[in-house]
Amino acid sequence: MEIPPGIASNKTHQVCRLMKSLYGLKQASKCWYDKLTSFLYSIKFTRSKAGNSLFVRNTEGSFIALLVYVDDILIAGNNANEINIVKGSLDAAFKIKDLGHLKFFPGLEIAMTGEGIHICQCKYALEILADAVMLSAEPTTTPMVQKNEKLFDGNTEVHDMFLYRRIIRRLLYLVNTRPYISFAVQFLSQFVESSTKAHHQAAQRILRYIKASPTQGLFYPKNTNLQIKAFSVQTGRHALQHDVPPQDSVFSLENP
């Protein structure tokens, strides 16, 4: 680090003492997190053991959950007054900007109605399609062909690896609201090192499937009667013709 202009010093072997962290330092994110957590602790929040970015507070009849994504904070609770008090104290400490009801949180589009919450990635899906010049492609009904021998035909001719990687990388994030393309994307992502024309076509098929319904997402109905149902399955190599089988689990929290 260089001495900032305006500070004259002719002594050598001096060091600067850092009074506060600056942007661009690798410690900056940790400093911010420490500062935020110590503030949240001071207003009686506790950190959830299920995730370091989730903070909860439970006081006489009011419950507030606070989710932190770098410097975006999401507040949920059952008492509007208490939420406003928390917002007020956050504003006093950090100068926050209130964006109102939740509509957009890292790339997820969220719509709230009286019946529940709907989450989708429509904008992101359309961006991927535009990026791959697939906006006018013909839609399909399933993300993957059931038996596609071409993916295993031993053809080693590499085909446009850069574009393939780019598509797969972006699709991986789309899986957040589209569990049903999870298998196809996971499977194709195994070939980013040696993608052939067949793999490229398979990736384009996923895009064509997305094209059919870019607004599709997940809906969480408003109800209180919940039960965790988990489904676990493992598929052998016969179904995949691949050395190591994928394993998988689905969790649904639903009305019994």
Added chain:
Amino acid sequence: MISWRTKKQNTISRSSSEAEYQALAASNCEIQWLSFLLEDLHVTTNGVASLFCDRQSARHITQNNNFHERTKHIEIDCHVVREKLHEGLFHLLPISTEDQPADLLTKSLNREIFFKFLSKLGVSNIHPPA
């Protein structure tokens, strides 16, 4: 639907039952995490979680504590399933392969089955095409 994952198995299994058992262990960890999360969010669930597995032999390994020739090599961390089952974290239930919605995440399916599972998992479109 709140959590899902398709993952290539990290280790090599010597039998398909063992592989299925490992998948159960992974699911078990997720259930544990979810119950921590729900506890912190003060959400009460209706009864104990249910874990559905379509492989009978994997369910048997979980129930049966015997030291068996074919299962003696299974890594100790997989037996967390057995431990948690006894602690009552979840119920391990059978399901027929045709009704296993997790198949959606492990194979490419034909159109009818694909749509059957989609509706089963509550996937919806708020702007259906006119």
